[in-house]
Amino acid sequence: MSYSNISATLSAADKAAILSDISGISNKLPFVINLQPDERHDLRKTGTKREGLVTGTYSLTMNNQSAIPSTFPLTEWTKDEILIMDLKDIRNAMATVVEGLDDTILALGVERLEQAETCLGYLEKAGKTNVALNNAVQALKQIYAVTRVPVPVLTVPAGGSVRIEKVVVGRLFINKGTTVLAVNKAGSTNPATVINVDPNTAFKITPDYKDMDVHNLSSSQEGAFAAKTQ
Numbered sequence: 001m002s003y004s005n006i007s008a009t010l011s012a013a014d015k016a017a018i019l020s021d022i023s024g025i026s027n028k029l030p031f032v033i034n035l036q037p038d039e040r041h042d043l044r045k046t047g048t049k050r051e052g053l054v055t056g057t058y059s060l061t062m063n064n065q066s067a068i069p070s071t072f073p074l075t076e077w078t079k080d081e082i083l084i085m086d087l088k089d090i091r092n093a094m095a096t097v098v099e100g101l102d103d104t105i106l107a108l109g110v111e112r113l114e115q116a117e118t119c120l121g122y123l124e125k126a127g128k129t130n131v132a133l134n135n136a137v138q139a140l141k142q143i144y145a146v147t148r149v150p151v152p153v154l155t156v157p158a159g160g161s162v163r164i165e166k167v168v169v170g171r172l173f174i175n176k177g178t179t180v181l182a183v184n185k186a187g188s189t190n191p192a193t194v195i196n197v198d199p200n201t202a203f204k205i206t207p208d209y210k211d212m213d214v215h216n217l218s219s220s221q222e223g224a225f226a227a228k229t230q
Contacts, residue, residue, distance in 0.1 A: 005111065006107055055081075058081055114170075120140070124137050154227075155222055155223065155224050156181065156222065156223035158220050159218070160215075161213055161214060161216065162214050163212070164211075164227060165211045165229070166210060166229050167210050167227050167228065167230075168210075168230055169205050170204065170205060171205055172202040172205070173203055173205055173212075173225060173226075175198060175223075176225055176226050177221075177222065178223075179216055179217060179218035179222075181196070181225055182195070182214075182217055183197060183209065183214050183215075184212065186211035186212055
């Protein structure tokens, strides 16, 4: 499912209620443990095959209890089998929520980075006539400097087209040339999905355009553009 922008708020009361609910869940699971990395590493894992061995043996055991010595804690094993199914149901329900939180945090990070970079450009421009602001901007850029790999500039022959795939969603498609470029979803002939990009302008890549065809509308001049791919 694609998104264009996340615009939402979470009230303090709702946040407190959610955290309280989570605390309530923990209180209902007092037997849950937290292993150290070395403990987790050293424990035998059931895995897919061993899990089948366990459940298959349990089923066979329950149907042939007379073959099992009375000293074997069959009741305790039954408790373990019921508990692990209950815990897996809870984990699966929570995993969906956690995955949604992770994806939303990731998407918000993209939006926040773009907002920060845009405002930093404004601040840098204003800093040309404000020494204190310029010093603050330069210090911020130096502290949090990120080494970027230059995005290669690709060319489109006059009247021709090129296809690029796995373009990074959320980044910009920038027309670096002097001709108008028509961008469409890869393989699409639908004119309604064409985006015309004028020289020295750009548009943000959405999931629909991660694979795209770029057409040069000039029949006499070569076109050029930049778009980061994975």
